[in-house]
Structures are given as structure tokens and as C-alpha cells.
Amino acid sequence: MDEKRTINPILKTGLELGPIVLFFIAYLRLKDQIFTIGGTDYEGFILVTAAFIPVILLSTAILWKLTGHLSKMQIMTAVLVTVFGGLSVWLNDDRFFKMKPTLIYLIFGGLLGIGLLRGQSWLRMVMEELMPLDHDGWMKLTRRLCLFFFGLAIANEVIWRTQSTETWVYFKTFGLTIALFAFFMLQGRLFRDHALPDDDAKDENAKDDNA
Template sequence: MAEKKINPTLKMILEFGPVVLFFVGYLKLKDEIFLIGGEEYNGFIVITAAFIPLMVASTLALWKLTGHLSRMQFATLVLVVLFGGMSVWFNDDRFIKMKPTMLYLLFGGLLGIGLLRGQSWLKVVMEEVMPLEQEGWMILTRRLCAFFFALAVANELIWRFQSEEAWVYFKTFGLPIAMFGFFMFQGPLFQKYGPDEDEENTGPAE
């Protein structure tokens, strides 16, 4: 089913609003300790507990309004519920911090399996919005596969060896900026392997 068009501002709020609210909530509550059911929870765990239903609600709203969820959106929601839920249940923030690692390993692994089969599975999900020649798709898939694995390693290094606050900043700003930068640097590839505008605009010979 084709994706329904909605207000771009509303779509951006639904996609990024939960992450922004998580970041703001963390800054306000990071030094707080809450006694719930006789057990102490730090601010990070409390914000994670609030983030899970917020993420579920925003994703369901996006699905209802557009009639569509990308595979990455669906996988992100599942991992947020799974790893965020374990962080809250076990009162252990390590689980939610591992979520980006698992997400990027999942997508990097899937792209890698496709490459081993001589296929670009990235083309399957993105061909309609980003037409490329087959060779361009294979190059982009190899690059994105390696990039996903690099992000997984970066996330592991930061949450394990840096402060909690450093990881929150990395998760909120570093990962989106890195992803944006990756595609910006693919400009030469899109120009080389994208559709030839001259050929598209040339009418039939008379």
C-alpha cells in the first residue's frame, strides 16, 4: 500500500519528538534518584520507562496517518521495547545503551547477507525514492553495510568507555548527524550512477 502524505512538520515531530523529549528529560532528571516499589531508580531508567510508551504511541500514530512503516522504523520500535523494557525490568541501563548496536548490526548483517548472494537488498526498499543503476546500488550497499558496522562499534566504545552523558549526546545528535553526513558524501556516486537527465528529457528521434 502506498504511503499517505501527511504534514511534513507533523511527520518530523512523530519521528524525532520522542528522542528529543528523552534528551530533555535526561538533562532534567539525570542526577535524580526515585524510590519506586521499595527500589531505587536513577533518572536515566525513569526516562527510559517513559520513553518506551512514547515511542510506541508516536510510531503507531505515524503508521495510522501514513499507512506505512519502514523496516528500520519497525525494527527500531521492537528493539526499543525489548532493550528498554529489560533496562527498566532489571534496573540496568546497559540494555538500552546496547540497542543502537543491535540495530546497526541487524541492518549491516542483512545488507551483508544480500551482498554475499550478489544482491543489493538496499535497492529493494529504496529504489522508488532513489533510482540508481545496478552497479551504483551494489557500491552504495557495500558502503552502507560497512558504515552500519562502524556505527555499531562506535556505540559500543562510547557507552562502555565514556560517561553516560556523553552517550546520550552521541545517541541524540551524533548518530543522526553521522547518518546525514554519510548520505551527503555519496553525492558523486548518485551523480555517476543516477538516471541520465539528458536521456530522460530527450524525445523520440524524428
Template sequence: MTEEIDMAEEKKINPMLKLALDMGPIIAFFVAYLRLRDEVFTINGTEYSGFILVTAGFIPLLALTTFILYRLTGTVSKMQIMTLVLVVFFGGLTIWFNDERFFKMKPTMIYALFAAVLGVGLLQGRSYLQIVMSEVLPMKHEGWMILTRRVTGFFVFLALLNEVIWRTMSTDAWVNFKTFGLTAGVFVFFMLQSRLFQTYGIETADGEEG
């Protein structure tokens, strides 16, 4: 872990470039879906909806941006690796069975898996968030434990919410939720933790609080 952190410090990249690599595939998926959602494509005698074709394009695009991020920074987080693995798995099932429901399940599995991992750490009296984020967000252990419990509950909520939306609403509604709802939800959640950060933040060497 120390080697990964040191390498990441040596190979910092422009924050806007990192944001583009992180969000680019999601935005591309949304734009492509809007253009192809009403189209039907026949390949080798089998009809595929625009959603299936967009999913097929999303998989290599996410793999490419993850690889580029690794080449530029020298490291990729375990969360990004797990996300890529689940995208390949559920995206592959979606294409193989020509059934969009598999890809819609992906966020459920991602958030459920993250919640389970964090939950195991909590049972052990540990915060896995602290392990991977303490360098950029110095905070007392008690604060990390509180944040980890909140994040675990938040991930469970997102997993359940995704299930409700894809099972009860249209594909358009789910795509909008996946593209904008999840991103906005995560942003708002961490904004609401500002008081926690202030209460348990550790003052760094330059006099700033983490």
C-alpha cells in the same frame, strides 16, 4: 512491497510532521534526561535513576509515534519496526533489571542487525536498500550495490563506536552521542555519497536525476 509503496504514495504527509514523528521521541528523551539525570526515584521500595525513568517513558512514546505514522501514511518501514522491537526489548531489560547498560547496548544491536541484513543481501548479489528506496532514489543497480556496501560498513562502524562510547565514557557523553552524534553521522555520510548519486542516478520522466 508494491502495495506498501502504492499506499504510501496515496497517503503522503507533511515532511515536517514526519520529521517531528521520527525525531520527536529522541529529542524528548534527551530533554527528559537533562531534567532528571541527577534524580533518584523510589518505586515500591526500589530506587531508579532518572535514566531508567526516562527510558521507561521513551518506549511508549516511540510506540505511539510509530502508530501515528502508520495511521497517517498507511505504512511503516521494516527498519522502523525492527527498531521499535529492539527498543521494547532492551528498554524492557533496562527497567526489569534496573540496569542502564541494556539500553545503551540497543544502538549496537540495531546497527549490527541492519549490517547483517544488508550483508546477507550482498552475498546474494542483491541490494535490500534498492528494494526499499528505489522509488525515492532512482539509481542503477551497480550504484545500489556500491551504496549498500558502504552503508553496511558504516553500520558496522557505528555499532563498534557505540560500544566504545558507552563502555568508556560517561552516561552524559553517551546520551549526547546518541542524540546528536548518530544523527549528524548519518547525515554527513549520505552527503558524502552525492558523487555516487550523480554518477549512477537514473533520469526520471520529468527530466530530473534520482
């Protein structure tokens, strides 16, 4: 198994967000154009979606090559982009690609919910190194994030079903990102109240390693 390696944070952020930014820029340039390929007319959104698939796969592959590691979210995002983006291009129907964020948030909300029903915080397994919290803190954060993911899934469904494609692209590019950032910013009190001192955090990690 490859050892997990660290890379420049700016490069990492560029590889993670770069494809989304390129998608947004390409959409703005091609949104009003129609392209005829093989006798079939395709809107600019469909062509941008077709280009987005290899871009996200390439950026994911580079991340894996540089770090030796991919998170479950990165893997699932790449798979769902390929499947739903491919369906949108193949069937010339943008609805499949627009449903992708809904499915992603339902899956992650559902997984967190299953862990909670088992009395566990599966979020802790992913983020413990970034935020050392006590057990109650992880359970509270997981419950909140679970509900938040379900809320994002509902919001995405409402936006793409009731608004224009352009509105949905802005929502996907900026709205979802801002919402996630705001969610974690609003958890400041929880982080303060449930943060573990350095010694306790090391003891918790040691217990988990020996479990």
C-alpha cells in the same frame, strides 16, 4: 492491505524525531535525581527510559495510522526499544538500553551484507523511489552503508562502555544522527555518476514490476 499515504513532511519528521528529542530533554532534567519506587532506587535515566517506551510506540502507531505504512527500520526500532528498554527498567540496569543501537546497526549491516553475498542490493528495495540509481550504483552504496552500519555498531559499543551516560546520550541523540547525515552527503559523487535519467528510471521500475 492499507494503501500507503503521504503526510506533511514536517509532521512526519516530528513523529520520527520527536521521541528522541523528548528523551534528551527529559534526561537533562532528571539525570542527577534518584527516585525510590517500591523500595527500589532508580536513576533518572531509567525513569526516562521507561517513559520513552510508550512514547516511541505511540508515535509509531500514529505514523502507521496516518500513512498506512511502516518501514522495517521503524518496526524493528520500536520492537528493540520495547525489549531492551523494558529489560533496563525491569532489571534496573541501563546497559541493556545502551546496547540497543549496537544491535540495530548490526542487524541492518548484516541484512545488507547477506544481500550483497547474493549479488543483490536490498537497500534498493527500500530507497529506489528516493534515489533512482543504476545497478552498479546501488551495489556500491550498499557496500558502503553496510560497512558504515558496522562502524556505528562498534562506535556505540566503545562509547557506552568507556564513557559516561551523559556522553552516550549526547552521542546517541546527536552523534549518530549527524553521522548518518554526513554519510549520505559524502555520497554526492556516487549519486551523480550513477543516477538514472528519468526515462531510464521509469524503464527500470517497469522491469522490476513485471519481473
